[in-house]
Amino acid sequence: xxxxxxxxxxxxxxxxxxxxxxxxxxxxxxxxxxxxxxxxxxxxxxxxxxxxxxxxxxxxxxxxxxxxxxxxxxxxxxxxxxxxxxxxxxxxxxxxxxxxxxxxxxxxxxxxx
Amino acid sequence: xxxxxxxxxxxxxxxxxxxxxxxxxxxxxxxxxxxxxxxxxxxxxxxxxxxxxxxxxxxxxxxxxxxxxxxxxxxxxxxxxxxxxxxxxxxxxxxxxxxxxxxxxxxxxxxxx
Numbered sequence: 001x002x003x004x005x006x007x008x009x010x011x012x013x014x015x016x017x018x019x020x021x022x023x024x025x026x027x028x029x030x031x032x033x034x035x036x037x038x039x040x041x042x043x044x045x046x047x048x049x050x051x052x053x054x055x056x057x058x059x060x061x062x063x064x065x066x067x068x069x070x071x072x073x074x075x076x077x078x079x080x081x082x083x084x085x086x087x088x089x090x091x092x093x094x095x096x097x098x099x100x101x102x103x104x105x106x107x108x109x110x111x112x113x
Numbered sequence: 114x115x116x117x118x119x120x121x122x123x124x125x126x127x128x129x130x131x132x133x134x135x136x137x138x139x140x141x142x143x144x145x146x147x148x149x150x151x152x153x154x155x156x157x158x159x160x161x162x163x164x165x166x167x168x169x170x171x172x173x174x175x176x177x178x179x180x181x182x183x184x185x186x187x188x189x190x191x192x193x194x195x196x197x198x199x200x201x202x203x204x205x206x207x208x209x210x211x212x213x214x215x216x217x218x219x220x221x222x223x224x225x226x
Contacts, residue, residue: 004156033213033214045214045215048213050211056211058213094212094214097212099164100206101162102147103159104156105156
């Protein structure tokens, strides 16, 4: 089945550590996105990529990094510079053109311990 | 810039009641509009979409009409069920330059039996 797979579903990190969240899609979509969701809040865009080897900062990119070496993959690294990383992270993809909708993964819940 | 405003929740209804969740937007050009639904601990699922003025999106008894004159895309359902309890997000896709999605803050719906 086509879709977006995020892993792991739950992730625990010690303060000062970097962690990488995985996002893979087999929908042949050009565009991919990372959002952060906090309780009672909407989705805030961290990074997005419209094509392989290219990506742009979203509204809250500080403390995060990404890469887009393959069309199918868009991993997100939460660095130690991110002061409040505990959140629910959502990856999405789309055709990146016209009237296309975004498809979402199941999310990764990151907790700093 | 582009933005989406949703009515604040939570919205609590009895089963079989009529549902309206208001959504208004600000955008240049002609964005596409979407409603997504999120169940606890999961990612977002597309509920319906509309891509031009006066289009009506519909799915699973939910409907929303793209009103350009009032910049609105209100979600309605004639008779809600307990299984409709979830968080609903209104979103738009940008219409120029980079292609990305902007979400409202979400409206939690609770349906009581």
